[in-house]
Amino acid sequence: MHSLSTQSSAPITLPPGAWRRLGARLARCDARLFQIAFLATLLSIGVLLRDFSLRPGQMALTFAAGLAAQWFWVRTLQLKNVGLLSAAITCFGLSILLRADTYWVHPLIAMAAISAKFVLRINGKHVYNPANLGVILAITLLPGAWVSPGQWGNDLAYALWFVALGGLVVQRARRIDISWMFLGCFLGLCIARFVWLGVPLARGLTLFSHQTQSGALLLFAFFMISDPMTIPNRTGARLFYAAAVALGAFLWQFYLYRPNGLIWALFLLTPMVPLLDRLLPGAKHVWRPDPGLPAARQNGDAIAPAS
DSSP states (O other): OOOHHHHHHHHHOOOHHHHHHHHHHHHHHHHHHHHHHHHHHHHHHHIIIIOOOOHHHHHHHHHHHHHHHHHHHHHTTTTSSSSSSHHHHHHHHHHEEEESSSHHHHHHHHHHHHHHHHHSSSSTESSSSSSHHOOOOOOOOOOOOOOOGGGOOOOOOHHHHHHHHHHHHHHHHHHHHHHHHHHHHHHHHHHHHHHHHOOOOHHHHHHHHHHHHHHHHHHHHHTTTTOTSOOOOSSHHHHHHHHHHHHHHHHHTTTTTOOOOHHHHHHTTTHHHHHHHHHSSSOOOOOOOOTSOOOOGGOOEEEEEEE
């Protein structure tokens, strides 16, 4: 009995290098898996606890239509090394951001947003972030569709989770610079506005606290503007682009006094990306490099049929 007790209380030790091997395995995982896990958790919490006014049928139709559109284009264009992960991320984004009075809006927009990745392309890159484009198409062209950034609330705990998990995703994608640049510029402009308007310090700190704890702002910074497939390839160009989007969103929201400034600024300034890539060329991001494919065909960046 004594020997059994001694054995049961002995500390559990891992083989040498186990943590290093675990870290190496995680590093080899597709970063989009972490993003999907985060967005799925966020959507589940929102539906169950925050009442995002999203019907289960709308979400199911969004995923069915979006994944079907991705499968159709991949098969039609005979693309290699292209799966459904990016399409799933777009479907999560549309489910989180978009609201509609009917069931047909979500699947229609999902198909349009996914199809745009394969149709609207310049220099081997799709132009628009699919979720951003889908939301814009819905609120401008379809009746009974809207986006409500205020649905996230200002809970500090949620904001911390956004930063922690969002930062993990974009850092793995090697594009964390654009997220922090955007946040620094946008929040810096907000502070400058408080100073310009002579807002009392206590009131300004309260307002700034609400802005920094906005889940919508952090979701945009870490999961939309940081999409590595639709931002400039070169670091300097990305930083300039982030500052431009921040300024555009700030002016849209605080000087034009119109809603959805973040989404509109990104949409209107996205055409800058091909120009910046031309003026300041850099290495194009690849989600899953395949040594068996030429660089031009990695991850479906080229849409010509495979040989």
